[in-house]
Amino acid sequence: xxxxxxxxxxxxxxxxxxxxxxxxxxxxxxxxxxxxxxxxxxxxxxxxxxxxxxxxxxxxxxxxxxxxxxxxxxxxxxxxxxxxxxxxxxxxxxxxxxxxxxxxxxxxxxxxxxxxxxxxxxxxxxxxxxxxxxxxxxxxxxxxxxxxxxxxxxxxxxxxxxxxxxxxxxxxxxxxxxxxxxxxxxxxxxxxxxxxxxxxxxxxxxxxxxxxxxxxxxxxxxxxxxxxxxxxxxxxxxxxxxxxxxxxxxxxxxxxxxxxxxxxxxxxxxxxxxxxxxxxxxxxxxxxxxxxxxxxxxxxxxxxxxxxxxxxxxxxxxxxxxxxxxxxxxxxxxxxxxxxxxxxxxxxxxxxxxxxxxxxxxxxxxxxxxxxxxxxxxxxxxxxxxxxxxxxxxxxxxxxxxxxxxxxxxxxxxxxxxxxxxxxxxxxxxxxxxxxxxxxxxxxxxxxxxxxxxxxxxxxxxxxxxxxxxxxxxxxxxxxxxxxxxxxxxxxxxxxxxxxxxxxxxxxxxxxxxxxxxxxxxxxxxxxxxxxxxxxxxxxxxxxxxxxxxxxxxxxxxxxxxxxxxxxxxxxxxxxxxxxxxxxxxxxxxxxxxxxxxxxxxxxxxxxxxxxxxxxxxxxxxxxxxxxxxxxxxxxxxxxxxxxxxxxxxxxxxxxxxxxxxxxxxxxxxxxxxxxxxxxxxxxxxxxxxxxxxxxxxxxxxxxxxxxxxxxxxxxxxxxxxxxxxxxxxxxxxxxxxxxxxxxxxxxxxxxxxxxxxxxxxx
Numbered sequence: 001x002x003x004x005x006x007x008x009x010x011x012x013x014x015x016x017x018x019x020x021x022x023x024x025x026x027x028x029x030x031x032x033x034x035x036x037x038x039x040x041x042x043x044x045x046x047x048x049x050x051x052x053x054x055x056x057x058x059x060x061x062x063x064x065x066x067x068x069x070x071x072x073x074x075x076x077x078x079x080x081x082x083x084x085x086x087x088x089x090x091x092x093x094x095x096x097x098x099x100x101x102x103x104x105x106x107x108x109x110x111x112x113x114x115x116x117x118x119x120x121x122x123x124x125x126x127x128x129x130x131x132x133x134x135x136x137x138x139x140x141x142x143x144x145x146x147x148x149x150x151x152x153x154x155x156x157x158x159x160x161x162x163x164x165x166x167x168x169x170x171x172x173x174x175x176x177x178x179x180x181x182x183x184x185x186x187x188x189x190x191x192x193x194x195x196x197x198x199x200x201x202x203x204x205x206x207x208x209x210x211x212x213x214x215x216x217x218x219x220x221x222x223x224x225x226x227x228x229x230x231x232x233x234x235x236x237x238x239x240x241x242x243x244x245x246x247x248x249x250x251x252x253x254x255x256x257x258x259x260x261x262x263x264x265x266x267x268x269x270x271x272x273x274x275x276x277x278x279x280x281x282x283x284x285x286x287x288x289x290x291x292x293x294x295x296x297x298x299x300x301x302x303x304x305x306x307x308x309x310x311x312x313x314x315x316x317x318x319x320x321x322x323x324x325x326x327x328x329x330x331x332x333x334x335x336x337x338x339x340x341x342x343x344x345x346x347x348x349x350x351x352x353x354x355x356x357x358x359x360x361x362x363x364x365x366x367x368x369x370x371x372x373x374x375x376x377x378x379x380x381x382x383x384x385x386x387x388x389x390x391x392x393x394x395x396x397x398x399x400x401x402x403x404x405x406x407x408x409x410x411x412x413x414x415x416x417x418x419x420x421x422x423x424x425x426x427x428x429x430x431x432x433x434x435x436x437x438x439x440x441x442x443x444x445x446x447x448x449x450x451x452x453x454x455x456x457x458x459x460x461x462x463x464x465x466x467x468x469x470x471x472x473x474x475x476x477x478x479x480x481x482x483x484x485x486x487x488x489x490x491x492x493x494x495x496x497x498x499x500x501x502x503x504x505x506x507x508x509x510x511x512x513x514x515x516x517x518x519x520x521x522x523x524x525x526x527x528x529x530x531x532x533x534x535x536x537x538x539x540x541x542x543x544x545x546x547x548x549x550x551x552x553x554x555x556x557x558x559x560x561x562x563x564x565x566x567x568x569x570x571x572x573x574x575x576x577x578x579x580x581x582x583x584x585x586x587x588x589x590x591x592x593x594x595x596x597x598x599x600x601x602x603x604x605x606x607x608x609x610x611x612x613x614x615x616x617x618x619x620x621x622x623x624x625x626x627x628x629x630x631x632x633x634x635x636x637x638x639x640x641x642x643x644x645x646x647x648x649x650x651x652x653x654x655x656x657x658x659x660x661x662x663x664x665x666x667x668x669x670x671x672x673x674x675x676x677x678x679x680x681x682x683x684x685x686x687x688x689x690x691x692x693x694x695x696x697x698x699x700x701x702x703x704x705x706x707x708x709x710x711x712x713x714x715x716x717x718x719x720x721x722x723x724x725x726x727x728x729x730x731x732x733x734x735x736x737x738x739x740x741x742x743x744x745x746x747x748x749x750x751x752x753x754x755x756x757x758x759x760x761x762x763x
Contacts, residue, residue, distance in 0.1 A: 033057040036067040036102050040090050043104065043130060047167035048121045050074050050082065064106070066091040072109075076120055085112035091134075108137035115144045132165045138177065154197075156180025169207050176200035178222075198222040201230075211237015216245070226252035228276065234284070241285045247294075249276035254301060272301030278320055289347065292320040301332070309334065309362040309379065318345070327355065336360045336381040336407065343388075351392035357384050363409045377419060380409030386429060400429040406439065416476045418444060432456045444475040452505075462503045470511040503528035509540075517542055531555060545570025545589065560599040561606075567592040572618055588621015588646065596655060608658040618649035645669045671698035678725070686725050686732050694719040 037057050044050040055071035067090045074083035091106030141157035161175035178198035201219035205212050214234050221228040232245035254272035278294035301314025314332040318325050323346070330341040339359025346352050364378040386402030404427045412419035425439035434454040441448060448471060452464025509522040519540040526535045535551040549565035572590045596612025599605070622643040647669050653662035658681065665676040671694060678688025694702070696717035712720050722737035 033059050033067050036090050036092065036104075037069060039102060039104060040069070040088070040107070043132060044074065046130065047132075047165070050076055050121070054088070060089075064091050066106075080120060082116060082120055083109075083112055083114050085109045087111070089137075104132065104134060106135040106137065108135075108139065109141060110139045112138065112141045114141065115146075117146050131167070132163065134163060135175075136161045136163045151183075153183040154179040154181070155183075171205040172202070173204075174202040196223070205236075208235065209237070210239075211235055211241065223252055226250065226273075228252060232280075239285065240283050240288050243280055243282060243284050243290050245280045247276060247278045247280070249274065252276065254298065270301075270303055272314060273299050275299070289323070291322045292325075292347065293322070294320045296320070303332070303365060309364070309381075311362065311365055323347075327353075330355075330357075334360050334362055334381065339384065345392060353388075353390060353392050355388045357386055357388060359384060360407075363406070363411075366404070377412035378409070379411075379419075380423065381407045382409065383407060399431045400434070401431060402429055403427070404429060404434075416443075418476050444472050446471050460502070463505070465506045465508070467507075468509045468512070471509055471513070473512060473514040474516065475513075512540075519547070542567075543571040545591075558599055558605070560597070562597045564595040565593075572621060586621060586623055588618055590616060590618040590649075592616040610655045610658050610660075613652070613654040615652040616650070618646060621646050621649075671695055684728055686727060688725040690723050690725060692721040694721070 034057070037054065041052045044052050052072060052074045054069040054073070057070075058068045060066050060068055069088045069090065070086070072083070072085045072088045073081060075081050087110040089106070089108040089110070090104055091108070092102050092104065137160045138157050141154070143152075143154040143157060145152045157177060157179045159175060159177035161173050161177065164170075164172040176198065177200075178196075180196055182197040199219065199221050202217040203219060204215040204217070206215075212235070214236060216230045216232055219230045221230070226249065228247060228249035230245060230247050232243075234243040234245060235241035252274040254274055255270040275297045276294070278292060278296075280290050280292050282288070282290035284290050296318040298314065298316045298318075301316075302310055302312055303314055304310035311332040311334055316330040317328045319328060325345040325347065327341070327343045327345065330343075332339055337360035339357060339361055341355055341357040343353060343355035360381050360383055362378075363380050363382050366382050366384060367378055383405040384402070386400050386404065388398060388400050390398035406423045406425055406427070409423040410419040410421045411423065420441045420443055423439055423441040425436060427434050427436045427439075432455065436453070437451050439450050441450070446468065448466055448468035450464055450466040452462065455461040455463075504527050505525070507522065507524040509519075511518070511520050512522055513519070519542045522540040523537065524535070524539075525537040526533065528534070531554065533553040533555065535549070535553075538547075538549040538551070540547055546568050547565065547570070549563065551561065551563040554560040568591045569589045570591075572586050572588055592614060594612070594614035596610060596614070598607075598611070599609045622645050646667060649667045650664070651662055651666075652664040653660055655661070659679050661679040663677045665674075667674040673693045674690065675693075676688055676690045678686065680686055680688075699713060699717065699719035702719075714720065724735040724737070725732050726735065727733040
């Protein structure tokens with residue numbers, strides 16, 4: 001008995017060893033990687049008519065016999081690449097493997113990238129190609145389907161599906177797939193928004209004539225914890241087709257569904273739930289539209305734009321009534337009150353809608369709903385009584401009729417660092433035109449009024465007039481700290497609108513302050529069109545003089561500027577610095593003419609590209625207690641009478657490549673004449689030659705009174721004192737022409753001027 005058991009055990013072990021040897025060595029060698037790869041290529045070629053190529057093929061026994069194909073590429077009949085995968089695992093059935101007749105039982109794509117468009121694949125004749133029954137798997141997949149009107153992107157696709165395919169005849173799928181992100185875009189544009197999605201259930205397809213019939217059995221789409229169930233069937237193929245579907249959803253997240261359908265809500269914080277119960281029945285295709293019946297309800301809603309005031313308790317009911325969807329009981333609450341609305345949406349291209357809204361809304365939310373151009377910053381309540389017509393899938397082309405009342409709003413626009421506050425007034429909307437008779441507000445606690453109109457959308461036009469008694473524009477312009485904060489938070493004010501917009505504007509200020517200049521009686525006019533901003537008129541009074549200027553700006557990544565300005569009979573000292581000390585030091589009036597051009601955004605770019613010319617004439621003034629005069633007195637031992645009376649000063653200069661040059665500088669008074677020529681470059685380095693000539697009487701008086709060394713005199717008795725100014729503007733150095741002054745340090749070797757050292761700051 002024991003001997004018989006021993007023989008049986010040895011026989012079993014021998015059979016197991018032979019089976020293992022057959023499974024591990026004989027069968028893989030006979031089956032071969034090429035036979036399996038060819039079976040995969042043949043199934044694609046004979047079924048959907050595709051060609052596949054791949055890299056290295058490797059046989060694997062565990063966890064089941066399979067061949068791994070690396071770097072797989074699939075193309076259609078015209079050579080377009082439809083699929084590229086890092087690796088494809090071709091799992092074999094155990095029976096076929098052991099019988100040395102390999103058949104595919106499981107196909108898994110790892111990191112596939114699928115790019116499809118209508119017409120990329122054709123299944124050819126029904127029944128052609130070997131049927132496939134098995135499992136299809138996807139790991140870390142990406143799918144792009146670009147149709148004429150819609151682009152669909154699926155990223156992070158994973159899952160397994162049991163599949164039965166008779167090519168061109170029937171298809172049965174059962175299983176679960178999930179995607180980390182689903183994106184929808186209009187046409188061939190890049191998709192926006194996105195939501196996580198999973199689908200599980202069963203889909204069947206049966207060929208019928210020129211088309212087929214899709215049947216959905218317990219097909220569920222999962223959005224987070226929400227579930228949308230689809231049951232029913234629809235026909236495919238050319239011509240008019242039947243459809244009979246039922247859709248039911250519970251607690252679907254508004255934040256996932258709405259941005260995917262309406263991109264204008266993509267940057268708005270959304271909360272809430274959607275319940276859905278619909279039936280879709282009738283005919284579709286070839287201009288036919290099925291009847292849609294049912295109801296959609298939004299509950300527990302909350303809507304909040306970036307940095308804006310939220311709307312709470314948002315709710316709405318949408319009844320689907322065939323050719324139109326009726327919005328009922330649309331309502332919500334804000335800090336300043338509540339609003340209500342109703343309207344319709346049509347299931348057509350663009351999803352046109354008509355909506356009536358009454359009540360209080362935050363301005364930033366109203367801008368989203370009304371499709372208004374988005375400034376940099378909006379806040380505050382508005383009272384609406386409007387009819388809105390637009391397209392749900394687009395943020396543009398929204399028609400508004402009714403009134404929009406600003407209660408206590410604020411708006412910030414570029415280039416201002418602070419918002420316009422306390423905005424109050426009413427805007428009257430008439431289709432694509434908005435009129436505002438008088439909107440009052442404050443800028444840095446100074447009051448102003450603005451009125452105008454907006455005309456859009458194909459040829460948008462903005463016309464306005466702004467009036468103020470006193471505005472401090474300097475306090476509203478951004479400083480370096482403001483720019484730094486904006487860069488840190490990754491947000492910057494928006495620039496000028498696009499080229500399609502035309503703007504005309506006027507401004508009238510009784511008093512204002514801009515670029516440290518205090519002015520009165522400002523009158524300004526400007527135009528914007530075709531991407532160019534023209535300041536056609538800028539007139540104002542400043543320091544008992546008059547200023548007139550014109551400017552043209554070509555906006556862009558590197559803006560270009562051209563400007564011309566004239567100043568007549570203004571008080572010099574206060575115009576230059578508004579410094580009370582300097583007002584007493586530099587008196588008299590001046591006139592100037594300037595024309596220049598530049599480009600760039602940063603100050604250094606503007607300096608490097610600066611070019612132009614200008615002139616200045618100063619009459620009837622004096623210059624006293626200037627450090628420059630004090631230093632000259634010390635070095636030359638010439639007492640230059642304080643204050644220095646100036647009967648006339650004339651300078652003409654030009655700028656090229658960021659360097660300012662002057663060959664015509666002349667200062668005159670009863671005793672002396674000063675002439676200079678030279679240049680100042682980007683680094684504010686000086687290279688200026690100065691020639692000073694004293695009249696005969698002045699030279700004699702200085703010598704007689706002992707208030708100077710003996711000066712070099714010419715044949716007419718005039719005295720000369722010449723020097724060269726170099727170094728930086730903040731710390732210049734003087735080199736005296738020793739030959740022009742007796743008793744000075746003398747000439748340097750070689751007859752060169754002798755250096756006197758640094759002056760220090762001029763002022």
